[in-house]
Amino acid sequence: MVLLRGTPGRREPARPEGRSRRTGGAVFQALALVSVVRRLRGSDSAVRSEARLDLLDTVGGTLTLGGLLLSLVVAESWFRLTPPGFGLVAAVHAVKGVRLLRAHRRPTA
Numbered sequence: 001m002v003l004l005r006g007t008p009g010r011r012e013p014a015r016p017e018g019r020s021r022r023t024g025g026a027v028f029q030a031l032a033l034v035s036v037v038r039r040l041r042g043s044d045s046a047v048r049s050e051a052r053l054d055l056l057d058t059v060g061g062t063l064t065l066g067g068l069l070l071s072l073v074v075a076e077s078w079f080r081l082t083p084p085g086f087g088l089v090a091a092v093h094a095v096k097g098v099r100l101l102r103a104h105r106r107p108t109a
Helices: 019-040 045-073 076-105
Strands: none
Touching: 019 045, 045 076
8 A cells, every 4th residue: 555655746655664663772772771781890980980870871761762652652641751761861961961071171280
């Protein structure tokens, strides 16, 4: 079946919405989680501190994407996961930005 998409008068086949599109983000989030856990086990405190922020970033991204995906696939009530996830990601990026600014403003001797 051909569905109309795009500009009028031009027919394009509709893209199938497969399961691989839905699970691709989850696979990448899981891979990010594995690398973060490995860095949390390291001996350097600076690496562990950065890994904690990355862990919070990964959890926030999972909440955001999971809430959006589940609200589209299952029910609307799952959308409530999205704002806390977005807030967590925003807070983590703000902390990372402050750390970056502090590192650049420190005088090096």
